[in-house]
Amino acid sequence: MSNNDLIVSLDIGTSKIRVIIGEISNGAINIIGVGSADSDGIRKGAIVDIDQTVQSIRNAVDHAERMVGIGISEVYVGISGNHIALQSNHGVVAVSNEDREIGEEDIERVLQAAKVVALPPEREIIGLVPKQFLVDGLADIQDPRGMIGVRLEVECTIITGTKAAVHNLMRCVEKAGLRISGLILMSLASGMMALTKDEKQMGTVLADIGAGSTTLAIFEGGSLAAVSTLPIGGDYVTSDICYGLKTQTEHAEKIKLKYGCARTDDSAEDLKFKVMRVGSNMEKEFSQLDLANIIEPRMQEIFQMIRQEVKRLGYHDKINGYVLTGGSVSLPSVLPLAQIELESNVRIAVPDYIGVRDPSFSSGVGMIQYVTKYVRTRGAAGAKRAPKAKAAGSASSAPKPGIVEWFKNMFKEFI
Numbered sequence: 001m002s003n004n005d006l007i008v009s010l011d012i013g014t015s016k017i018r019v020i021i022g023e024i025s026n027g028a029i030n031i032i033g034v035g036s037a038d039s040d041g042i043r044k045g046a047i048v049d050i051d052q053t054v055q056s057i058r059n060a061v062d063h064a065e066r067m068v069g070i071g072i073s074e075v076y077v078g079i080s081g082n083h084i085a086l087q088s089n090h091g092v093v094a095v096s097n098e099d100r101e102i103g104e105e106d107i108e109r110v111l112q113a114a115k116v117v118a119l120p121p122e123r124e125i126i127g128l129v130p131k132q133f134l135v136d137g138l139a140d141i142q143d144p145r146g147m148i149g150v151r152l153e154v155e156c157t158i159i160t161g162t163k164a165a166v167h168n169l170m171r172c173v174e175k176a177g178l179r180i181s182g183l184i185l186m187s188l189a190s191g192m193m194a195l196t197k198d199e200k201q202m203g204t205v206l207a208d209i210g211a212g213s214t215t216l217a218i219f220e221g222g223s224l225a226a227v228s229t230l231p232i233g234g235d236y237v238t239s240d241i242c243y244g245l246k247t248q249t250e251h252a253e254k255i256k257l258k259y260g261c262a263r264t265d266d267s268a269e270d271l272k273f274k275v276m277r278v279g280s281n282m283e284k285e286f287s288q289l290d291l292a293n294i295i296e297p298r299m300q301e302i303f304q305m306i307r308q309e310v311k312r313l314g315y316h317d318k319i320n321g322y323v324l325t326g327g328s329v330s331l332p333s334v335l336p337l338a339q340i341e342l343e344s345n346v347r348i349a350v351p352d353y354i355g356v357r358d359p360s361f362s363s364g365v366g367m368i369q370y371v372t373k374y375v376r377t378r379g380a381a382g383a384k385r386a387p388k389a390k391a392a393g394s395a396s397s398a399p400k401p402g403i404v405e406w407f408k409n410m411f412k413e414f415i
Helices: 050-068 104-114 163-175 186-194 197-202 234-245 249-259 288-312 334-342 359-378 388-397 403-414
Strands: 006-012 016-025 028-038 074-079 085-094 123-135 138-141 151-162 179-185 204-209 214-220 223-230 272-276 283-287 321-325 346-348
Touching: 006 050, 006 163, 006 359, 016 050, 016 359, 028 050, 028 359, 050 163, 074 163, 074 186, 074 359, 085 104, 085 223, 104 123, 104 151, 123 163, 123 179, 123 223, 151 163, 163 179, 179 186, 179 359, 186 204, 186 214, 186 223, 186 321, 186 359, 197 204, 197 214, 197 321, 204 288, 214 288, 223 288, 234 249, 234 288, 249 272, 249 288, 283 288, 288 334, 321 334, 321 359, 334 346
Parallel strands: 006 074, 074 179, 204 321, 321 346
Antiparallel strands: 006 016, 016 028, 085 151, 123 138, 123 151, 204 214, 214 223, 272 283
């Protein structure tokens, strides 16, 4: 089996770091391995401790390797955060072939032309996503290869981020002994998995509610139109439970996952549980209704903030629905609460693969789907079917590509 048949995604979140191994067989994706580890060194989606983050990545990779006996040497890394920005740009070149047939080289040149844009010194280009190509003025072309023309144009979205955030992320992955096959915007990856073609066309908000932050991606006209990050997520619900029940964070998280309910109307007053309180050896009994009275106001606030942010971005009247994903939407009764607060059509997106049927895996699975569709034709490898010790040795001894070369090749992956 060739290396190209395996793709590994790395999703670095605030509460968990997840490694997903996807096997491509006859064009179909099979998830064959999943590794996860508690995420230390991440706060509100940002890296605050390099060493702790590196160790968490190693733990997640080791978990995935032990599950399937495959040595992981290269990964596709998801990137998100409030430092991400989008801007539209336009590129134009003359077709170089004498017979005027548009080839791979012409597409690469027009994409390179489109990335020529003035940026502040602290920002750099992460990726480029073509919206449409134009051949001699003819628009709405998705793949111009093989067409005849004189002038080739592209309208695209340029994804930029701060150099500090991008380099810290890459540094953590490389210090963990991994090579980076590519950086992929999480919003694009999640949209690949969660949204239908019509939803992207008609105007939909994809809300990824994680532990430390909520990422909004607005799709309109078939492409990504805007992104935003709100500094609130499931950790705030856990914190509220801590204060409300006067217990430790570890206990509050377990209680939330086992007994939590997002609506008081759907909670059961006769479902009881005991909590060890801070500063006491005595346990106190609470009901699921007591817990729902703590959770519901915070979840209402999160949905209200999502709605206000969509309005601030200027898309309030253009949205036909919301799609929710992320670990925090797994709580019971989140969907009816969201429908009430957002006053719109709402559904929860869950990956349809064995072993990852949970909203928290949406980004990682979406990255594998994105790579399969847009990147894999470039010959990207993610893992090797080899003994773990051998693969680990090859990963540490292999030379890492320079960052300039990596960014140079990055744009080839979006065709």
